Amino acid sequence: xxxxxxxxxxxxxxxxxxxxxxxxxxxxxxxxxxxxxxxxxxxxxxxxxxxxxxxxxxxxxxxxxxxxxxxxxxxxxxxxxxxxxxxxxxxxxxxxxxxxxxxxxxxxxxxxxxxxxxxxxxxxxxxxxxxxxxxxxxxxxxxxxxxxxxxxxxxxxxxxxxxxxxxxxxxxxxxxxxxxxxxxxxxxxxxxxxxxxxxxxxxxxxxxxxxxxxxxxxxxxxxxxxxxxxxxxxxxxxxxxxxxxxxxxxxxxxxxxx
Amino acid sequence: xxxxxxxxxxxxxxxxxxxxxxxxxxxxxxxxxxxxxxxxxxxxxxxxxxxxxxxxxxxxxxxxxxxxxxxxxxxxxxxxxxxxxxxxxxxxxxxxxxxxxxxxxxxxxxxxxxxxxxxxxxxxxxxxxxxxxxxxxxxxxxxxxxxxxxxxxxxxxxxxxxxxxxxxxxxxxxxxxxxxxxxxxxxxxxxxxxxxxxxxxxxxxxxxxxxxxxxxxxxxxxxxxxxxxxxxxxxxxxxxxxxxxxxxxxxxxxxxxxxxxxxxxxxxxxxxxxxxxxxxxxxxxxxxxxxxxxxxxxxxxxxxxxxxxxxxxxxxxxxxxxxxxxxxxxxx
Numbered sequence: 008x009x010x011x012x013x014x015x016x017x018x019x020x021x022x023x024x025x026x027x028x029x030x031x032x033x034x035x036x037x038x039x040x041x042x043x044x045x046x047x048x049x050x051x052x053x054x055x056x057x058x059x060x061x062x063x064x065x066x067x068x069x070x071x072x073x074x075x076x077x078x079x080x081x082x083x084x085x086x087x088x089x090x091x092x093x094x095x096x097x098x099x100x101x102x103x104x105x106x107x108x109x110x111x112x113x114x115x116x117x118x119x120x121x122x123x124x125x126x127x128x129x130x131x132x133x134x135x136x137x138x139x140x141x142x143x144x145x146x147x148x149x150x151x152x153x154x155x156x157x158x159x160x161x162x163x164x165x166x167x168x169x170x171x172x173x174x175x176x177x178x179x180x181x182x183x184x185x186x187x188x189x190x191x192x193x194x195x196x197x198x199x200x201x202x203x204x205x206x207x208x209x210x211x212x213x214x215x216x217x218x219x220x221x222x223x224x225x226x227x228x229x230x231x232x233x234x235x236x237x238x239x240x241x242x243x244x245x246x247x248x249x250x251x252x253x254x255x256x257x258x259x260x261x262x263x264x265x
Numbered sequence: 266x267x268x269x270x271x272x273x274x275x276x277x278x279x280x281x282x283x284x285x286x287x288x289x290x291x292x293x294x295x296x297x298x299x300x301x302x303x304x305x306x307x308x309x310x311x312x313x314x315x316x317x318x319x320x321x322x323x324x325x326x327x328x329x330x331x332x333x334x335x336x337x338x339x340x341x342x343x344x345x346x347x348x349x350x351x352x353x354x355x356x357x358x359x360x361x362x363x364x365x366x367x368x369x370x371x372x373x374x375x376x377x378x379x380x381x382x383x384x385x386x387x388x389x390x391x392x393x394x395x396x397x398x399x400x401x402x403x404x405x406x407x408x409x410x411x412x413x414x415x416x417x418x419x420x421x422x423x424x425x426x427x428x429x430x431x432x433x434x435x436x437x438x439x440x441x442x443x444x445x446x447x448x449x450x451x452x453x454x455x456x457x458x459x460x461x462x463x464x465x466x467x468x469x470x471x472x473x474x475x476x477x478x479x480x481x482x483x484x485x486x487x488x489x490x491x492x493x494x495x496x497x498x499x500x501x502x503x504x505x506x507x508x509x510x511x512x513x514x515x516x517x518x519x520x521x522x523x524x525x526x527x528x529x530x531x532x533x534x535x536x537x538x539x540x541x542x543x544x545x546x547x548x549x550x551x552x553x554x555x556x557x558x559x560x561x562x563x564x565x566x567x568x569x570x571x572x573x574x575x576x577x578x579x580x581x582x583x584x585x586x587x588x589x590x591x592x593x594x595x596x597x
Contacts, residue, residue, distance in 0.1 A: 059484055064401050091486030101477040105499040118487035118495055165481070172485065 009175035016070035027235035038207045040221035044265035047227040048236030057093040058086040094174035098181040100161035102153035109149040115172035139167035159190020179209040343572025346565045356531035361559040368533040369548035379452035388463030396471040422461035429457040430522025448542035451527030455516040466508025507585040514581035520546035
């Protein structure tokens with residue numbers, strides 16, 4: 008069971024510091040929500056965990072991220088290896104347009120240069136699509152393009168693609184912000200079932216969503232534009248929403264800013 | 266109070282709020298006090314609008330006239346010799362009527378294929394390096410190099426084709442001695458012209474591949490090269506194909522460099538590495554330039570070769586356009 012520890016993580020885009028000194032303990036097999044106003048660095052923080060942040064020219068990270076005690080950011084760690092253990096789902100569903108539905112699910116296998124026997128590949132596709140609650144809708148059109156699916160189905164296809172390679176951690180960057188309420192409900196339901204197997208970290212703008220699905224909540228905020236985002240408060244979702252200890256958290260939850 | 270008074274009093278810019286009306290309402294009131302009937306100013310505007318539209322349509326028409334006329338002339342003159350002989354005979358031993366362009370068609374096909382084989386990998390490779398490596402690099406040296414490469418590509422795209430021919434002539438002369446002509450030399454000259462065309466088309470199409478697909482592949486644990494070969498290139502493929510075809514149609518009608526370095530012959534030559542090799546554009550030129558006693562036969566052959574060449578370029582263009590359209594349709 009994978010345990011994530013962030014220790015004094017700071018992230019930069021060139022000279023601009025987007026995140027300052029975030030230390031966070033993320034419990035295995037739970038859902039941790041990162042909430043906060045726009046520009047507080049929550050997506051950036053998420054992207055440091057799978058080292059996707061550093062693929063942007065000029066971006067860098069300092070501090071320490073540990074996955075089960077293993078150093079993630081250090082020179083001894085291979086970003087490709089990190090990303091095969093930490094899956095990610097993006098804000099906008101991004102199925103590969105040249106691949107069919109089943110090829111999309113198997114994309115992670117292919118992109119890591121592994122081959123599966125046809126029988127085994129079928130099993131992976133079925134298991135992943137079932138886990139993503141998409142099997143019933145797609146089992147008769149597996150060879151068709153994923154582009155023909157609805158937005159919510161595409162997002163669930165991306166979740167299936169991410170879990171097909173059985174990562175330890177699943178990062179979700181506002182996975183429902185482009186979806187209608189019905190699709191959002193489907194994804195939220197899915198997130199709750201996923202946490203029995205995966206450590207889930209979800210960035211969300213939607214406070215009600217954080218309250219509904221997460222076990223732990225971390226609130227990040229930024230004083231004003233140009234300042235780095237900081238972690239203000241972190242705790243169990245119930246206590247953070249019911250009895251926040253910081254005034255900023257209180258104001259944000261009450262809808263006074265953000 | 267007139268409408269203008271209202272707007273001044275309530276203008277948020279001056280900050281005075283003398284009236285009890287809100288600024289938005291005052292503006293609405295002012296607008297509704299204007300007559301809707303057509304004024305002299307509106308009539309004048311309508312006349313100007315019609316005149317300009319007509320002038321622009323005339324421009325479009327003028328631009329289309331030469332093209333239509335060109336096609337018509339080529340077809341009407343070229344049909345005379347559009348016969349089987351034209352496609353199955355060379356000019357070997359022909360001094361008057363008869364003869365064909367088989368050797369020139371083969372020459373054009375071979376030289377263009379060789380030029381594509383040289384230019385397409387270099388053009389696509391350069392575009393890949395610029396978009397996938399250099400633009401994502403944090404080294405100042407690499408970005409400087411990328412800027413230099415882009416500048417060089419831009420300049421190369423603009424050099425006159427005869428200069429490219431001269432350049433390759435001088436280059437080949439260094440290796441094989443002066444006066445040496447071959448299909449390969451022609452292909453190299455065409456590749457010099459073609460590479461920047463392919464490069465800029467590929468660069469544009471690669472840059473248009475959404476960053477989310479790139480990130481999606483990386484986030485699945487793909488090494489960069491697999492991200493490129495399995496996601497980016499397949500997504501960009503129709504655009505790359507149309508870029509290469511545009512490059513081919515750009516060079517297939519080139520005459521000057523081939524005249525210099527591939528030369529002309531009346532005979533079949535299928536060996537790119539040795540000896541002069543005919544091509545359609547040079548065939549047209551030489552039929553026109555060196556008319557024998559029966560000049561009409563030479564003219565007719567030149568027109569038919571021109572017709573074949575125009576048909577070839579149009580077909581290439583059409584394929585490129587269709588391929589690009591297919592790509593954009595898939596994106597949505």
